[in-house]
Amino acid sequence: MYLRNGKIGIFDLSAGEPSEQEFSEELAKDDVSSIRVAERLAAEHGEDSLVLGTGLLTASFVPAACAGILWSRRGLVPILGHAGFELKMTGFDFIVVKGRAERPGYLWIRDGMMEFVESPWTSASDSWKRTDKIRSDQGDGKIQVLSTGPWGDAGKQAAQLVVDYWGGEDKVGMGSELGKRNLAAIAFRGMGEIELAEPEKHFEDSLLLIRDHVFRLGKSEGLSSFWKGADRDDFRKLLHRTVACYGCPYPCRSYLKVFEDPREMRMVEKEPGYLHYDVPALEKCFAYGLSASDATISLMKCARAGVEPASLLDGLLASGSKVGIKEVEAAAAKPSDIKNARAMNFESSFSDIEQYRSTLGLGVCPRYWSKIGFNFELLASYGQSAYGSPIGPA
């Protein structure tokens, strides 16, 4: 099977046991979209399942083939950065998580294996500490960690899932889906490989496509190339570098430094800054009058606590509070029920929802492909040399 591992992992947290099922070629061909496969797996294993998955093209050479998904009844969360790529390289195409663990812990996935690691220390830790400790305990700084923080542990509607250290993808409260299962994090590292039907042709074809895109798009300025709101002086002055996800030639992620000189290339301070790509949260910060520096610190505090920033800011305003760093920090430190916590989704910032689902379901970044102009037939034709047969509609 090309472009797939052919394996689905199932972890029953209540029983503490993993099992596997085959992701057969027939089944995979029926459903090219990872979103539809996730829905089908949930129907098979229980509607309350949490399904982590990768698309057909995730980890291929087509531009921005970085996307995975996390699905639950609550909604759909894209998994970007390097997490989608690493997930595909664990040896599983999908992971189904069922039940609830007796004690807190994290799911540790690599080399075609899964285990539940108890972590009594997580109850007192924020999402950043979880990422640091899991990487240190497992001895690998490249482990990808999807974690929640105290807000997710407490099962709050406004909880946010954090990918490594950064928030932005989870706008549906997926953090609390982990919390209600006593799951402090899902960690994975991909050391495997996937087979491609015609690797050289796929590489050369994709290189041509990337060259065409780079020529058309020019040089990226980071987030401001995608969102005008980031094109303000105080934001630009703090820019340290732009950061791309796996395989993306036109990065939309801007790393801002706030506690040290943005021109300092070494990480001198322990918490120098934050990786911005969360447009709805930044929009809200700027609408409430925060400077780029205060917005950066606010998003950092929210990511650590595992709370969605736009919801937290709305909650502050609704309670009659001032909106500033001190207020954000104090509110983030106390998980609470925010009245009208915003139930929105990453996809709400896309005008074409069908296109959003098609790109994500295939395993490519919706933001990148909406920028360059999504054309399913064209993308499928470039993916065919890797897949070995025509790619059907996603």
Ligand code: SF4
């Ligand atoms: S456009 Fe942004 S989110 Fe999408 S792949 Fe590129 S860097 Fe990642």
